[in-house]
Amino acid sequence: MQPVTTPGRWFDGRSATPHPVVLRLGARLEIAGPEVRRDWSLIDLRAGDAPAPPLRLGIAGDPGQVEVMDETFALVLAARCPDLRKRPEGTGGTLRLVLGSLAVGMAVLLAALFGMPAAAGLLAPLVPAGVEARLGAVVEGQVLDLLGDPQPCTDPAGRAALDRLVARLVAGRGLPAGLGVTVRRHGTANALTLPGARVVVLSDLIARARSADEFAGVLAHELGHVAVRDPTRALIQGSGTSFLLSLVLGDLTGSTVIVALGQAVLAAGYSRDAERAADAYSVDAVTRAGGDGAALAAILERIAADDVDDDPAFLRSHPFTRERAATIRTLAGPGTGTRRILGEAEWTALRGICPGAGETPGTRPPGRDRPRRRA
Ligand SMILES: [Zn+2]
Known part of the structure; x- marks a missing residue:
């Protein structure tokens, strides 16, 4: 040494x-x-x-x-230093340190044996729920910072409609108790899933959805990521040892390591397999909730087509969007187009969750600075 x-x-x-x-x-x-x-x-x-x-x-x-x-x-x-962060009055720090050291030891071993993606997949389920919740809170702060601190949308009628929709989509699915879906005013049609079962919907996604079923399809896709803890996996993979070191340090706030975490969330995409699995989850959830499971295909195609216009680099992933849309339609089966997950009044209320969002001028960032699409 x-x-x-x-x-x-x-x-x-x-x-x-x-x-x-x-x-x-x-x-x-x-x-x-x-x-x-x-x-x-x-x-x-x-x-x-x-x-x-x-x-x-x-x-x-x-x-x-x-x-x-x-x-x-x-x-x-x-x-x-084993006890560097030990507080004299409690044992929480020590426990976290033990868990963290364990995770680091395993990660180094697994990463050496199988490479980082496999290690991340095996590690994600081992992150204790309490740590994941704290991590989620910190990462959400970082991500919102990177997005320019978009304001929360809290219109009461819209919020109530969103809560009913979420309840319908998660019924009987055993998602984490701390699930939280929030809407932020932002000129990007996107939704992000963060560790700790946090889903952040950017308001332009709602504005550009032509039906509640389209929006529900994207939302349920994010819930599919939540169900298998994809965000935590992606975070471990994207930030690698920084994340693991932050576990050892035990101090999830206040370390500059954390700055890298927020960026990792925006930069790291999920694997195509993870996206396909989330699509299948969405079709199933929306269909069981009485909606049109195929509507997800329509909004994916529309947003991808718009992105191609102002971001030629997005063309690369376009074939994958088409493939996803085709699979979604096959999974949903024929004749789903008349099903509606929300009544017209509820959908109108939900669309009003960000009062005046339509008038928000030019909040759409230029293509190169835009976070990579996660939906
Ligand atoms: Zn996704």
Whole structure:
């Protein structure tokens, strides 16, 4: 194990004056400067509450603390110090650390044996629900940031109609209890599924749906991703070891690792198999709820065709859209076109969930900056 060194700032606990020091991390953490010399056991080391960087370190019984700016050093330190994030009053941190270390060990092994996609598939179900929920909350914040902080749409009648639609689609399907579907005002026809059973619908999707069944088809497709935890799988795969390190660090907020997570969600697409499975889930859910399972095919084709107009790169995935649409129609069977999942009044209410959304000017971002389609 090679020692690692980095500059740091020493605070003696009496004044706010920082003293320059050098930290040397080997079997122990040595701190050396003109006025200070410490040799701390890694077992005793504890991180302060402040988000890293800077990472603030100390041990019980020593008023002095040292601050580290280097992120790599902080990550190496976290990997070597078992109790770095342990809180004196609880065991939650330790438990999370054990689970996290377990996950990292497994991931490294699995990634070596099968490659990252397989490792992600095997790991996703092992992420504890509580961790996944926190992760979902953090990632949602990041994703909304990246989308320019779109406002939530909360018209009460629209919200009630959406809740009824969701209830109809999930009835008897055993989806996670924390399922949350929110609508945000945004000029992109898209829906995102995030870890922790969070579905974010962007309002242009509702505006461009020609029937409740089309919208329900996309929504149910997202629920299909939720049902098999595709977002968590994609996140592990997309962010790789960063995600796993964040589990070890146990501090899902406040680490710069998290910034990468939000981007990973937007950048990582699901595999074609995952998309086909979500399509099949949607057809089944919409059909059982009394709707037109084939309507999903129509909205997919329409949105893909529009994208081709302003984003030639999207052509590449167009053959796949056609193939998906054909499969969806086959699965739905003939003569479904007259089925309606919502009454006309309910669909009108749902379309009003973002009052004035139609007048939102030019919120549609240019093609190259647009998050890749997840639906
Ligand atoms: Zn999808």
